[in-house]
Amino acid sequence: MxxxxxxxxxxxxxxxxxxxxxxxxxxxxxxxxxxxxxxxxxxxxxxxxxxxxxxxxxxxxxxxxxxxxxxxxxxxxxxxxxxxxxxxxxxxxxxxxxxxxxxxxxxxxxxxxxxxxxxxxxxxxxxxxxxxxxxxxxxxxxxxxxxxxxxxxxxxxxxxxxxxxxxxxxxxxxxxxxxxxxxxxxxxxxxxxxxxxxxxxxxxxxxxxxxxxxxxxxxxxxxxxxxxxxxxxxxxxxxxxxxxxxxxxxxxxxxxxxxxxxxxxxxGREWPHVVTGLEAGQTAPAWLDTVEASTNVGGYPCCGLTRMESSPRNELAHGGVSALMYSGSDKSASGPSYSYNRVFDVHIPISTDTVLSYWIYPQQANGTFVALDFAMTDGSNLRDSGVVDQFGARVHPQFQGEGKHLAVNQWNLVRANLGRLAGKTIDRIHLGYDQPANTGAYRGYVDDIRIVDTPAP
Missing domain, CATH: 3.40.50.1110 (SGNH hydrolase)
Structure with missing residues (x-):
């Protein structure tokens, strides 16, 4: 058309x-x-x-x-x-x-x-x-x-x-x-x-x-x-x-x-759709600690938690004073273990020049099996789309961890061109953990989330 x-x-x-x-x-x-x-x-x-x-x-x-x-x-x-x-x-x-x-x-x-x-x-x-x-x-x-x-x-x-x-x-x-x-x-x-x-x-x-x-x-x-x-x-x-x-x-x-x-x-200017470091006055989560879908994932082993967390904290940040903290506990080494939590309620049409980027700070090896995910208005999602990051790893929690490019206890940039999804519309932004092989606790932070259109120079 x-x-x-x-x-x-x-x-x-x-x-x-x-x-x-x-x-x-x-x-x-x-x-x-x-x-x-x-x-x-x-x-x-x-x-x-x-x-x-x-x-x-x-x-x-x-x-x-x-x-x-x-x-x-x-x-x-x-x-x-x-x-x-x-x-x-x-x-x-x-x-x-x-x-x-x-x-x-x-x-x-x-x-x-x-x-x-x-x-x-x-x-x-x-x-x-x-x-x-x-x-x-x-x-x-x-x-x-x-x-x-x-x-x-x-x-x-x-x-x-x-x-x-x-x-x-x-x-x-x-x-x-x-x-x-x-x-x-x-x-x-x-x-x-x-x-x-x-x-x-x-x-x-x-x-x-x-x-x-x-x-x-x-x-x-x-x-x-x-x-x-x-x-x-x-x-x-x-x-x-x-x-x-x-x-x-x-x-x-x-x-x-x-x-x-x-x-x-x-x-020629960059056209932002979401730019947030979870700071006051910026886009805030619509949901806190809200699980969309989960199996074999419980709460971090403290404080009586029963599910994966996902909410802003002021403990550690890439920029400013706030970041989106995630935590949980993988309960199974033999079957699927995942939790996808709702975070942001949006409505973002994707074009050929739309780019996703964010910074992530995993605190254990398990914490590298985490990524942002999208639920689209047509029922599809980012994790199964085949979109890859700057390292060629799929933007899927499991493949982010298996890619071994996210270092523990430091901030890592993840950047992905969403052009192959042009024509789709992002309905919700999720934070997901997904790992089939190991058990144990995981925790970390995500900050400075950006979804922008970046026209070629």
Missing amino acids: NDNVVAESGARLPLLSRLRWAALVASVFAASCTAPCANSEAGDEQGLRETSPALRTAHEARANEAAAVAIMPLGDSITHGAGSSTTSSYRAELWQRMVGLAGYPIDFVGSQRDGQLPDIDHEGHSGWRIDQIAAKIDGWLATSKPQIVLLHIGTNDMNQNYQVGTAPDRLNALIDQILAGAPGATVVVAQVVPALDGAINGRIATFNAAIPGIVQSKVAQGKRVRMVDMFHALSNADLADTLHPNDSGYAKMASLWYASLERILAD
Whole structure:
């Protein structure tokens, strides 16, 4: 399928509101600006080099805002944020990923203001259909001048059973209208999220089935249009009510918008999906000491433990002060012994240039039979995929230990290109122990986990 049609998905950092940030910049200038400051503002590079670090930071902040990419979240109540605990829709998570994780300056634009994030502008209108958006879009585009439009619309046409048969035609015309009103902009069109009501969901499925053809026709005409599949990404568990996602559903939507923006904004930079050293403010485990599947593995021989552990500790770290500690006890030397623990809840589409890396510190030989593992949305996993690390050893706990390249009582880097899994989506990140031959205790740490897209230079 054409790459322009296929969907292409984090550390969570504390957020400042845009007003607080503007006030901060203003206060820095007020406190720091003396006579040479005027020269710096006028572009005197020598003057800028001689100013204080705080002043240079303020200059950089102003430069970032000027360079921000204008993105219009456009649609109905799902864009507005119905079902979200903060009325932030996917916008808060997307902002965090773009700015806090990728370090990419963006500016959400639109006439509406809702949610709890630094940039609350959007163009989400509760209850609106495609025709109602089309009636107002020209004015919004003229005012906001977006460079990218994230379009999720059609849910209310299906919910209201409003001229369902011609809804794809209305969507097609709306896309053309957006492209005419914002020349040079890119429109990312969503196959809309599912509904809990069977009749409504059936209409949504039929509507969504027409969208790839619409997008392909635009691409064939040389227009900047892409598509993301929200329909199959969300399950019933991701819905707060009949029509609207809950927070986990909105997080999945954000991951898909985020992945699509990588391909649109591609400028050679690394595009991170998960970067965490288990530090405060970074991506934290969704599960602690939670076994997904286990046999012949018990707890570390102390403290009455009965199963494998997997949780952050501050005892030893590769960077910072925290790392993910693992421990357990292998009970069988004659049969399979394994434990795969759930750790992170994610939604990461894998592309040809996605790379996994992490550091591991095993404290015994048994502790080298440990590796990160993925559960994919299609039911497959990383350990059985054949993906190998930089030493040619499979990224499977058993083969990591048998490879003999992980040294005990020191930090070891494991790095693997995931390109052969392109097109799959990571649903959960597990930590696994797997060894068929030996018994005994094992313990160690994993730190500085990264899943990033690394475009070739």
